[in-house]
C-alpha cells in the first residue's frame with residue numbers, strides 16, 4: 001500500500017463570514033512527511049477537515065489520489081484525520097474504542113497499537129474521559145499511527161503531551177513510516193521540534209498557502225552566517241536579516257536570499273561559516289507580519 005497524493009487547487013472554505021481557507025493551492029507528494037505550518041487561526045484545521053471530507057469546500061477543488069474525497073466512501077477508509085484524542089467515544093474503554101476503529105480501517109495493525117499503548121503507558125481498560133489531556137493526545141497518536149492509513153493527517157496531536165512523550169511520538173512515527181511509507185501531514189506550530197521530520201512544507205497564513213516546497217528547498221532560500229561579528233555584519237550587509245544571535249565571541253545571522261553557492265564559497269574562505277536556514281526563522285519572518 002502506498003501513500004496518496006493530495007492536490008489542493010484554489011481552495012476556499014468559509015465559516016459564515018470567516019474565510020478560514022482563502023484560495024489555497026498546493027500539492028502534497030505521496031509517501032512524504034509534510035509539515036502544515038501556520039500560526040493560530042491560519043486555517044490548518046479547517047483545511048485538514050476539508051481534505052478529510054468533514055467539511056465541504058466553499059469553492060475550488062481537492063483531489064486525493066485524483067478523486068474528490070467528498071462523500072467518497074472508498075477513499076474515506078484510506079484517509080485518517082486525527083484531532084485531539086482521535087474522536088473516540090469518551091466513555092468506552094480504550095480497547096473497545098480501538099476495536100471499533102479497527103473495523104473501519106483495513107490497514108489497522110493491532111500489534112502495533114498494543115506496542116504504542118505500552119510506549120505511552122496507556123491502560124487499554126481506561127476510558128478516554130478519565131485520561132489526562134496529554135494521555136488523551138497520546139491515545140490520538142496511537143490511533144493515527146496504528147491506522148497506517150495511506151493518507152494520515154495529525155492535527156496538532158501533541159497538545160498537552162510533555163516533551164519526553166512528544167519526542168517518543170516523533171521517534172515512533174518515523175520508525176513506522178520508514179517501514180511503511182505513506183503520506184503523512186503534521187500540522188504544527190512547534191516547528192523547531194518537528195523540523196527534522198519534515199520532507200515537505202506548506203506554510204499557511206491567513207488561509208493562503210504562502211510557501212510550499214521541499215524542506216531542503218526552503219532551507220536553501222536563506223543562509224545562516226556564523227563568524228566574527230564584524231565579518232558576519234559585512235557579509236549580511238544589504239540582505240534581509242531574519243534573526244541575529246550572539247554565541248560567545250561569534251555571531252550568527254540568518255539572512256533570506258542573496259547567498260548563492262559562489263558567494264557562500266567566498267564567505268567560507270573569508271572565515272564566515274555558511275549553513276542552511278532554520279525553518280522556524282523563515283516561518284516567523286514570513287508569518288510574523290499582520291498583513
Ligand SMILES: Nc1ncnc2c1ncn2[C@@H]1O[C@H](COP(=O)(O)OP(=O)(O)OP(=O)(O)O)[C@@H](O)[C@H]1O
Pocket residue numbers: 015016018019020038039040041042043044045046047
Ligand atoms: N466552526 C467555526 N465557525 C466559525 N469560525 C470558525 C470555525 N472554525 C474555525 N473558525 C475560524 O476560522 C479561522 C481558521 O481556524 P482554524 O481552526 O482552521 O485555524 P488553525 O490554523 O487550525 O488554528 P489553531 O492553530 O489555533 O488551531 C479562524 O479565524 C477561526 O476562528
